[in-house]
Amino acid sequence: DADVTQTPRNRITKTGKRIMLECSQTKGHDRMYWYRQDPGLGLRLIYYSFDVKDINKGEISDGYSVSRQAQAKFSLSLESAIPNQTALYFCATSDFALGGYTFGSGTRLTVV
Amino acid sequence: DQQVKQNSPSLSVQEGRISILNCDYTNSMFDYFLWYKKYPAEGPTFLISISSIKDKNEDGRFTVFLNKSAKHLSLHIVPSQPGDSAVYFCAATTGNQFYFGTGTSLTVIP
Numbered sequence: 438d439a440d441v442t443q444t445p446r447n448r449i450t451k452t453g454k455r456i457m458l459e460c461s462q463t464k465g466h467d468r469m470y471w472y473r474q475d476p477g478l479g480l481r482l483i484y485y486s487f488d489v490k491d492i493n494k495g496e497i498s499d500g501y502s503v504s505r506q507a508q509a510k511f512s513l514s515l516e517s518a519i520p521n522q523t524a525l526y527f528c529a530t531s532d533f534a535l536g537g538y539t540f541g542s543g544t545r546l547t548v549v
Numbered sequence: 550d551q552q553v554k555q556n557s558p559s560l561s562v563q564e565g566r567i568s569i570l571n572c573d574y575t576n577s578m579f580d581y582f583l584w585y586k587k588y589p590a591e592g593p594t595f596l597i598s599i600s601s602i603k604d605k606n607e608d609g610r611f612t613v614f615l616n617k618s619a620k621h622l623s624l625h626i627v628p629s630q631p632g633d634s635a636v637y638f639c640a641a642t643t644g645n646q647f648y649f650g651t652g653t654s655l656t657v658i659p
Contacts, residue, residue, distance in 0.1 A: 470646075472649075477558070477651055478651060479551075479553075479555075479638060479649045479650050479651035479652055480593070480638060480640075480649035481649070482646055482647070482648075485646060495646065527592055527593070529592075537583055537585075537595035537598060538585075538593070538595065538647070539595075540585075540592030540593045540594070541592050542591055542592050543590075543591075543592055
């Protein structure tokens with residue numbers, strides 16, 4: 438099993454719909470992150486969490502919300518999806534500030 | 550504003566030759582730098598890192614160089630192999646969060 442699992446792997450949704458992307462990890466890491474990847478823009482941080490009671494906005498949090506249900510689970514929600522949220526979304530974990538990330542395999546989201 | 554930049558979207562290199570991937574940053578507070586490698590349909594994986602107190606770190610075929618005065622980071626792959634074909638992201642951090650570059654797609658031609 439993968440250390441960081443993202444579901445779904447692919448999703449097509451309509452404008453205005455609510456959608457949740459889920460992430461779970463078996464690494465035992467406290468820190469979890471959500472990034473989106475767009476062509477020409479690299480990876481941009483949406484939200485991050487250093488423990489269950491800690492949620493922080495990243496560079497591009499508008500239009501997104503997150504929930505840290507447990508140490509191992511970190512969900513990303515789009516309350517009302519719009520086409521410019523079409524992107525590849527990655528969840529990542531790390532166990533200390535300067536540690537390298539462990540990334541999930543990504544969720545490809547298309548908003549039509 | 551992009552704090553970490555990779556100005557070459559793509560690079561092609563012959564097998565056996567050296568691949569040099571470049572990265573520039575603007576924030577002088579960054580104190581730790583990393584390179585990630587990404588294959589299609591997979592998440593990025595950690596490759597190599599360097600602390601700002603060093604100017605070089607080597608791991609097998611991979612060497613990262615840091616020039617703090619120029620705010621420039623480079624990754625050297627010698628010799629390049631076809632399996633190195635992937636997208637490479639550089640990243641920098643002050644401690645709490647990482648900032649990623651836009652990626653360079655490396656193709657190693659057999």
